[in-house]
Amino acid sequence: MTSIFYKDEVLLREFNTNWKAQLTGKMSLWVDKYRPKSLDALTHTPRLTHLLKSLSVEPRDLPHLLFYGPNGAGKKTRCMALLQSIFGSGVYKLKIDVRQFTTPSNRKLELNVVSSPYHLEITPSDMGNNDRIVIQELLKEVAQMEQVDFQTASGAETGGLAHRYKCVIINEADSLTRDAQAALRRTMEKYSRNIRFIMLCESMSSMIAPIKSRCLLVRTPAPTTQETADALVKVGGQEKVTVEDEAILNTIAESCDGNLRKALLTFESMALNNEMCLKSSTALIRADWVVVILKMANRILKDRSVSSLVECRATLYDLLAHCIPAKVIIQELAFALLDAIHNDNHKIAVVQWASVFDERLRLGNKPIYHLEGFIARVMCEVDG
Amino acid sequence: MSSEGFFAKRQKLSQPENHGDDSKPWVEKYRPKKLEDVTAQDHAVNVLKKTLQSANLPHMLFYGPPGTGKTSTILALTKELYGPALMKSRVLELNASDERGIAIVRDKIKSFARLTVSKPSQNDREKYPCPPYKIIILDEADSMTADAQSALRRTMENYSNVTRFCLICNYVTRIIDPLASRCSKFRFKPLDSSNALSRVQYVAKEERLQYDEHVLEKILDVSQGDLRRAIMLLQSTSKIVKHLDPPQITALTVDELAGTVPTELLNELVAKIATANLETIKINVREMIKSGWSGASVVNQLHHYYINSDQYSTAFKNKASWLIFDADSKLTNGSNEHIQLLNLAMKLADLYRKGL
Numbered sequence: 056m057t058s059i060f061y062k063d064e065v066l067l068r069e070f071n072t073n074w075k076a077q078l079t080g081k082m083s084l085w086v087d088k089y090r091p092k093s094l095d096a097l098t099h100t101p102r103l104t105h106l107l108k109s110l111s112v113e114p115r116d117l118p119h120l121l122f123y124g125p126n127g128a129g130k131k132t133r134c135m136a137l138l139q140s141i142f143g144s145g146v147y148k149l150k151i152d153v154r155q156f157t158t159p160s161n162r163k164l165e166l167n168v169v170s171s172p173y174h175l176e177i178t179p180s181d182m183g184n185n186d187r188i189v190i191q192e193l194l195k196e197v198a199q200m201e202q203v204d205f206q207t208a209s210g211a212e213t214g215g216l217a218h219r220y221k222c223v224i225i226n227e228a229d230s231l232t233r234d235a236q237a238a239l240r241r242t243m244e245k246y247s248r249n250i251r252f253i254m255l256c257e258s259m260s261s262m263i264a265p266i267k268s269r270c271l272l273v274r275t276p277a278p279t280t281q282e283t284a285d286a287l288v289k290v291g292g293q294e295k296v297t298v299e300d301e302a303i304l305n306t307i308a309e310s311c312d313g314n315l316r317k318a319l320l321t322f323e324s325m326a327l328n329n330e331m332c333l334k335s336s337t338a339l340i341r342a343d344w345v346v347v348i349l350k351m352a353n354r355i356l357k358d359r360s361v362s363s364l365v366e367c368r369a370t371l372y373d374l375l376a377h378c379i380p381a382k383v384i385i386q387e388l389a390f391a392l393l394d395a396i397h398n399d400n401h402k403i404a405v406v407q408w409a410s411v412f413d414e415r416l417r418l419g420n421k422p423i424y425h426l427e428g429f430i431a432r433v434m435c436e437v438d439g
Numbered sequence: 440m441s442s443e444g445f446f447a448k449r450q451k452l453s454q455p456e457n458h459g460d461d462s463k464p465w466v467e468k469y470r471p472k473k474l475e476d477v478t479a480q481d482h483a484v485n486v487l488k489k490t491l492q493s494a495n496l497p498h499m500l501f502y503g504p505p506g507t508g509k510t511s512t513i514l515a516l517t518k519e520l521y522g523p524a525l526m527k528s529r530v531l532e533l534n535a536s537d538e539r540g541i542a543i544v545r546d547k548i549k550s551f552a553r554l555t556v557s558k559p560s561q562n563d564r565e566k567y568p569c570p571p572y573k574i575i576i577l578d579e580a581d582s583m584t585a586d587a588q589s590a591l592r593r594t595m596e597n598y599s600n601v602t603r604f605c606l607i608c609n610y611v612t613r614i615i616d617p618l619a620s621r622c623s624k625f626r627f628k629p630l631d632s633s634n635a636l637s638r639v640q641y642v643a644k645e646e647r648l649q650y651d652e653h654v655l656e657k658i659l660d661v662s663q664g665d666l667r668r669a670i671m672l673l674q675s676t677s678k679i680v681k682h683l684d685p686p687q688i689t690a691l692t693v694d695e696l697a698g699t700v701p702t703e704l705l706n707e708l709v710a711k712i713a714t715a716n717l718e719t720i721k722i723n724v725r726e727m728i729k730s731g732w733s734g735a736s737v738v739n740q741l742h743h744y745y746i747n748s749d750q751y752s753t754a755f756k757n758k759a760s761w762l763i764f765d766a767d768s769k770l771t772n773g774s775n776e777h778i779q780l781l782n783l784a785m786k787l788a789d790l791y792r793k794g795l
Contacts, residue, residue, distance in 0.1 A: 109679050118464065118675055124731030159540050229773070237582040241534040247464050259698070259733035260770035265505045268668035271675045272698040276730040313729045386775055393721070402717050403785045410766075410782035414774040
């Protein structure tokens, strides 16, 4: 339970590879079980659904796409639904290949590539600093390969359209290094006949301009509280959860702040913990680590001393050891502090230092320094 | 040997051009085929046209922002110099998607550079100038390592009797000085609106698009001199409206696809900042992040707003610019959009509080 939220990305990835099991509906999280599989089943933001539909009408000239939006807003779901509408349900027949790459310095790299007959999917953060090599080798290999025109045979399913391209989904495209993005530029243009890129990212700021200018940008907003609650009602109905008071669903939706995935996970664990029956008094389950961070924030404000800093350090190490990414810690901590502080000057100072240390966190490579630095700084600021 | 693989690739690619026009992005379809078609880069084009007559060509360094026609220019030039048949053996194009470490410079580039020039066929000689040198195009040269660049230095000089280099980059500062001084530099400036407009109009006419009156201007405004982005945007919008009745492109569709924040939302944020109430600012920023607006474009448009507005004093604009610059640099370093945006908004509000 502890780790289910921050690991949901990891879980998702594992589950993505297990689509088959999901399709049969056995042993999967509700998040995956009730993930819309076609464009028609998508719920929120009809504007976007309409856009995707008009793209899928004429799949021959599908542009490169760049989905951006907050976590859990449904980027991946929409992207897969789009592919489904173009290629048919074959896109959900996934398999994993292990590919080997050799860096110029002769180091061997192994990378898991998830692929279906129509697309393949890579996650750059799996390969760390060597993502450029992978982009160059893997994508050029795919790009230079002409798709054999076998769709005419199975034309019934895809509407007889022969699509000669393969789609490449790049998850977390914002974590691609500059080099790798630069490597993508010409590949995108040159082989646009054989390959289409669909990139998913949370923040567009770290995408280089040439990539942005080559893609159709698709903004994926998070569902509103109402939309989240509606989705919960729907799932609850199918899973036979008794909801005595709909207000609890709104509470869940609000606490998750537009992250539908988190909302569904919370909903599922709450339902399971309370024998499938939710009352308005049912306690909201929060991830342990969020509670830990909240407590830490309170301690920072109450006891501003060296000994308190030492205690915080222990907590931080504990969080990091549980694989909570430092960037998540600093964000949660900053917003927790912000909620607890009432002096305007202090608020401004907290946000300012959060922004400074967040940047340092990205540039440096030992998170504990920056997290501690942030805490120490906040203590000083609050002390005046 | 290594260059052989390259040619094989080229051939495979040049073949689909005949029948695959419909699935091609317009940026490729309307890439200028002749030097004359290159829009608005008169300086570079004039110089290059002279080389077409005199058959002498210096090493070249093209630099300028994306979408201004650097790659198009050199490709058009080589096409006019050699014609399609000879191009395969005379031109080597390498870009950032090819491995370009020091090893490649030493092997692939050097071995291509020192080849003697092949003899053009009778047919080619009549139609094209076919000057007696080869051209190596290093696209996106600013992503080459400094080591690889310095390995190029002697190669460029040694084989200058048979080979010319053309380096293309966005940032001329990333090219090491010794290389830059060996090349004649051409700066490609962002397209001015009238030239870009005529090009976009041409594309729209060719594709028989229907559009509202000021849509093309709007597209160019959004793409800020990047013609590729403008044409890309035009194609995407046309695709969206294709199945509507009538297929009319409106300013709204453009806004939606370009990822720019609508003016109303931006004005709301500015108004909230002006009240200097931190709680409401916090809520507003969170809403913006939740609806997925990109932090970079919010910052960009805030900048646009504050600098162009008349109601602020110079001192305020100065301070605001500093804050925006700071936020932008942090965002580019990949830090959290929510925190950065909130920081920017609160700092701006702080300026109001201090009564500037």
